[in-house]
Amino acid sequence: MAVLGFFSAVRAAPWLWRRAAAGLPGHCPGKGYTVGPAQVRTVQVSRSAELVSPPTFGFLLDIDGVLVRGHRVIPAAVEAFRRLVNAQGQLRVPVVFVTNAGNILQRGKAQELSALLGFKVEPDQVILSHSPMKLFSQYHGKRMLVSGQGPLVENTRALGFENVVTVDELRMAFPVLDMVDLQRRPKTTPLPRSDFPAIEGVLLLGEPVRWETSLQLIMDVLLSNGNPGTGLATAPYPHLPVLASNMDLLWMAEARMPRFGHGTFLLCLETIYRKVTGNELRYEGLMGKPSILTYQYAEDLIRQQAERRGWAAPIQKLYAVGDNPMSDVYGANLFHQYLQMVKHDGAEELGADGLWKQRPSATQSCSSILVCTGVYSPKTPGSTEPAQGEEPPFHGHRDFSFSPKLMEASHIVNDVDEAVQLVFHKEGWAS
Numbered sequence: 001m002a003v004l005g006f007f008s009a010v011r012a013a014p015w016l017w018r019r020a021a022a023g024l025p026g027h028c029p030g031k032g033y034t035v036g037p038a039q040v041r042t043v044q045v046s047r048s049a050e051l052v053s054p055p056t057f058g059f060l061l062d063i064d065g066v067l068v069r070g071h072r073v074i075p076a077a078v079e080a081f082r083r084l085v086n087a088q089g090q091l092r093v094p095v096v097f098v099t100n101a102g103n104i105l106q107r108g109k110a111q112e113l114s115a116l117l118g119f120k121v122e123p124d125q126v127i128l129s130h131s132p133m134k135l136f137s138q139y140h141g142k143r144m145l146v147s148g149q150g151p152l153v154e155n156t157r158a159l160g161f162e163n164v165v166t167v168d169e170l171r172m173a174f175p176v177l178d179m180v181d182l183q184r185r186p187k188t189t190p191l192p193r194s195d196f197p198a199i200e201g202v203l204l205l206g207e208p209v210r211w212e213t214s215l216q217l218i219m220d221v222l223l224s225n226g227n228p229g230t231g232l233a234t235a236p237y238p239h240l241p242v243l244a245s246n247m248d249l250l251w252m253a254e255a256r257m258p259r260f261g262h263g264t265f266l267l268c269l270e271t272i273y274r275k276v277t278g279n280e281l282r283y284e285g286l287m288g289k290p291s292i293l294t295y296q297y298a299e300d301l302i303r304q305q306a307e308r309r310g311w312a313a314p315i316q317k318l319y320a321v322g323d324n325p326m327s328d329v330y331g332a333n334l335f336h337q338y339l340q341m342v343k344h345d346g347a348e349e350l351g352a353d354g355l356w357k358q359r360p361s362a363t364q365s366c367s368s369i370l371v372c373t374g375v376y377s378p379k380t381p382g383s384t385e386p387a388q389g390e391e392p393p394f395h396g397h398r399d400f401s402f403s404p405k406l407m408e409a410s411h412i413v414n415d416v417d418e419a420v421q422l423v424f425h426k427e428g429w430a431s
Contacts, residue, residue: 053313054312055092055094055313055315056313056314056315056316056427057093057315057316057317057318057319057427058094058096058306058319059084059094059095059096059318059319059321059420059423060295060298060318060319060320060332060366061096061097061098061321062097062098062289062320062323062328062374063097064099064252064323064374065251065252065322065324065371065373065374065375066322066323066371066373066374067116067416068116069252069253069254069374070253070254073116074373074415074416076414076415076418078117078118079417080415080416080419080420081117083420083431084420089120090309091119092429094302094309094311096127096298096301096305097113097121097125097126098289099126099128100245100246100247100261100262101129102128102129102130102148102150102205102206103148103150103205103206104128104150104151105150105154105155106123106124106126106128109123124301124304124305127298128245129205129246129262129288129294130159130203130205130287131287131294131297132245132285132291132293132296132297133160133161133203133245136243136284137160139161139200139241140159140160140162141162141163142161142163142201143164143197144156144161144164144165144199144201145164145165145167145170145201145202145217145218146161146164146165146166146167146202146205147202147203147204147205147218148208149206149209152164152166152205153166165199167218170199170228173229174193174196174229176189177220177228178213179216180212180216181210181213192229194229196229198225198226199221199226199227199228199240200226200240200241201242201243202218202221202222202243203244204242204243204244204269205246206246206262207246207260207261207264207265211268215265215268215269218269219276221240222235222239222240222242222273222281223235223239225239225240226240235276237279238282239282242281242284243283244266244283244286244287245287245288246261246262246263247262247263247286247289247291247397247400248261248262248288248324248326248327249267249326249396250263250324250395251375252324252374252375258375263397266397269281270398286397286399288327289322289324289328290330292335294331295320295331295332295334295335295338296335298318299318299361303315314362315362316363317366317367318365318366318367319369319423320332320335320366320369321371321416321419322370322371322374323371323372323376324374324376325375325376325407326396326407328368328370329368329370329406329407329408330396330407332368333366333405333408336365336366337406339364339365339366342361367410367411368410369409369411369413369419370409370411371412372413372414372415373415
């Protein structure tokens with residue numbers, strides 16, 4: 001099966017929040033993140049044995065809903081890192097933090113995690129949703145409109161983009177484009193501008209603050225082929241290149257119910273574009289979990305981390321811990337399926353869909369571990385399954401096909417501390 005099969009568009013595909021297969025350890029007894037003691041048995045192996053045998057596995061850890069809820073650390077995360085860090089304050093195994101957040105600088109996220117977890121997190125251990133945009137060097141020299149919030153310009157420059165325009169800068173250049181808010185409508189008609197260079201592409205880094213403004217101006221750029229001050233009689237198609245990161249429909253913060261994510265904003269933009277033009281919005285690249293591209297990027301950072309530590313044994317197994325079945329579990333399982341295809345079919349047949357051509361990989365597997373401290377929550381006692389014929393909504397992105405097996409976590413545990421204990425048990429390590 002070709003990689004293209006992973007990304008065929010499927011609308012309204014049914015899916016179920018599934019528990020792990022029978023016999024796999026762990027299930028969630030309730031909601032929230034105040035949970036009982038870990039139930040996963042560990043194997044006693046001496047630390048001296050670990051020094052002789054370098055790790056052959058690594059962790060891909062989600063952040064929101066796994067390590068933190070909003071700005072509060074989840075207690076189990078502190079316990080987990082007591083197991084992961086040695087007496088010298090160094091990680092015992094390679095770890096990267098893979099988040100779909102993108103409204104912060106990489107070094108800022110590393111500093112935030114360091115303060116919460118009690119050990120030094122390096123910036124190159126953090127993968128933000130848009131980090132793989134560094135690989136799209138063919139667009140780094142183009143004039144790009146960027147949407148999102150936080151340090152947008154600094155983030156895009158760190159990714160390699162040299163000439164970016166924010167939505168606010170575009171709005172100031174063409175005030176008559178932003179007409180929804182009566183308070184912001186221009187009181188006089190400004191003179192048309194002819195000195196504004198054409199925009200050559202669009203970067204969607206995360207959900208913006210004023211959705212109506214961003215949706216309107218992004219549409220203006222796409223419909224005018226980058227010249228929103230003039231407009232065109234017929235919308236060009238294919239349209240200008242669009243790169244987007246973070247497809248999460250929902251995410252978990254301090255509120256008891258999930259919040260809208262950037263995936264919801266993308267859904268709005270895609271729907272508007274199709275309604276106005278009759279065509280589908282197309283992406284040159286989609287990144288952030290569950291994109292295989294993000295897992296390839298994470299895999300390479302794990303390898304580099306192991307090399308810097310002098311661990312000679314190749315990292316063969318990855319364990320991805322997350323709270324969102326549609327991004328964390330789906331993405332890890334999709335990447336595992338990709339790894340099996342690479343071994344079977346060879347990398348030469350797997351160059352479609354913008355996948356990164358990296359060096360030959362030693363990674364053989366990627367296991368998904370679902371925790372119950374974030375978006376995922378088991379059914380409460382007394383609840384019932386949907387009536388026959390009812391289909392729960394599909395939360396995945398339009399461009400990702402769905403297979404029920406991809407939604408099944410390899411393991412379901414209470415929290416990240418139990419996840420670490422589970423992996424150490426499987427690998428024969430002391431916790």
